[in-house]
Amino acid sequence: MKNGVKIDRNNRVIFVKDLEKSFGELNVLSGLNMDLFKGENLVVMGRSGSGKSVLIKVISGLLKPDKGVVNVLGQEVDKISTEELQALRLKIGFSFQSSALYDSMTVRENLEFPLVRNLKNIKSKEVDKAIEEVLENVDLPQTINQLPSELSGGQKKRIGIARTLILKPEIMLYDEPTAGLDPITSVEINNLINEVQQKYNTSSLIITHDLTCAKLTGDRVAMIVDGNFLTQGSFDDVFNTNDERIRGFYNYNFINDNTNKKLNNFK
Numbered sequence: 001m002k003n004g005v006k007i008d009r010n011n012r013v014i015f016v017k018d019l020e021k022s023f024g025e026l027n028v029l030s031g032l033n034m035d036l037f038k039g040e041n042l043v044v045m046g047r048s049g050s051g052k053s054v055l056i057k058v059i060s061g062l063l064k065p066d067k068g069v070v071n072v073l074g075q076e077v078d079k080i081s082t083e084e085l086q087a088l089r090l091k092i093g094f095s096f097q098s099s100a101l102y103d104s105m106t107v108r109e110n111l112e113f114p115l116v117r118n119l120k121n122i123k124s125k126e127v128d129k130a131i132e133e134v135l136e137n138v139d140l141p142q143t144i145n146q147l148p149s150e151l152s153g154g155q156k157k158r159i160g161i162a163r164t165l166i167l168k169p170e171i172m173l174y175d176e177p178t179a180g181l182d183p184i185t186s187v188e189i190n191n192l193i194n195e196v197q198q199k200y201n202t203s204s205l206i207i208t209h210d211l212t213c214a215k216l217t218g219d220r221v222a223m224i225v226d227g228n229f230l231t232q233g234s235f236d237d238v239f240n241t242n243d244e245r246i247r248g249f250y251n252y253n254f255i256n257d258n259t260n261k262k263l264n265n266f267k
Contacts, residue, residue: 005197007219011038012071013171013203014059019068021054028054030227031068036171041197041204043214045249046224052207055224056173059205060092061085073170090118093169093202097176099160101148108144111135111163118167134162137199138192154185158192165200172196172204178213190216211239211249223249 014036021029028051036042046052057063058070061077070077075088101110111131115122135141138158148156157177164172177193178186190213196202208214214221215235222232225245231238239250 005039005219007040008038012036013038013073014205015069015071016055016059017069019055019058019070020066021051021058021063022066027227029058029065032224032228034222034229036203036205038203039197039201041193041206041217041219043206043208043218043221044224045208045211045214045221050224051227052224053175056094056175056205056207060089060094060173090167091170093164093167093172095157095161095164095172095174095177097179099148099156101156101160101163103148106145106147107135107140107151107159110148110159111166114163114167130166134166137165137195138162152185153181154188157181157185157189161192161196165196168200169202172202174204174206174208176208176210177206178208178210183212186210186212187216189213193217209249211235 012035014034016032016034019029019032019034020027028049032051032055034042034055044052044055054063058065059072059077064078072088073091075084077085077088080088102113105113108131111134112127115127115130131144132141135144138161140155140158140162143151143155143159148159151159161177174193178189181189193204193206193213194217197204204217206213206217218235220232221235221238222229223238223246224230230243230245231241239246241247
């Protein structure tokens with residue numbers, strides 16, 4: 001249990017078994033198995049091109065698997081109708097790396113768009129309440145009338161997450177949530193991910209190269225190597241290894257003890 005959040009390991013919201021996906025002769029996912037439990041933040045890491053983003057696209061139905069089972073909230077994604085898939089996607093929030101805000105729309109209009117588009121009979125008072133609530137939850141109520149061009153990178157990330165949360169999804173998919181942000185703003189986004197888990201009772205799949213993000217947000221960490229999970233467990237379990245395929249990530253992200261000692265000599 002992290003930050004008081006209870007994970008229900010008897011309730012799998014995503015179940016992936018023997019997943020294979022290739023593009024021509026390039027095998028990207030090779031028999032991957034994965035569970036995401038109710039209330040859990042699962043961090044998926046791996047080198048560029050290892051299949052992390054492909055995994056998210058298959059889970060959300062943007063790509064079809066070549067083989068295997070992909071079950072989301074009790075439905076096999078590649079077996080359901082277009083209408084059923086659209087309904088399922090309303091329960092899945094996708095936080096894009098670029099935030100994907102509409103530049104010509106104000107923050108309010110960006111947040112209003114998914115409500116009006118997907119909830120045909122929603123009343124204007126309900127729209128106003130939902131927008132105010134989600135802006136409060138990402139701590140940006142003052143930005144309601146601003147354009148994306150007037151926001152900082154961190155604010156854009158927060159508004160992008162807010163737009164996803166406004167439909168109250170059961171599952172959140174985060175694609176590199178801290179990419180391109182300074183360290184302080186990155187920590188703020190990591191804290192927000194944990195707050196979303198608590199306030200909205202979401203189950204989240206977090207794709208990241210950022211080990212600080214993985215350590216702060218992940219209830220469990222999984223490392224993709226050669227199209228499958230090489231290892232998974234707590235952050236400490238995964239990185240307590242001499243396997244260079246994993247240690248390389250750690251050494252790149254964190255200053256080792258010898259370097260720390262050298263830096264301390266200059267203080």
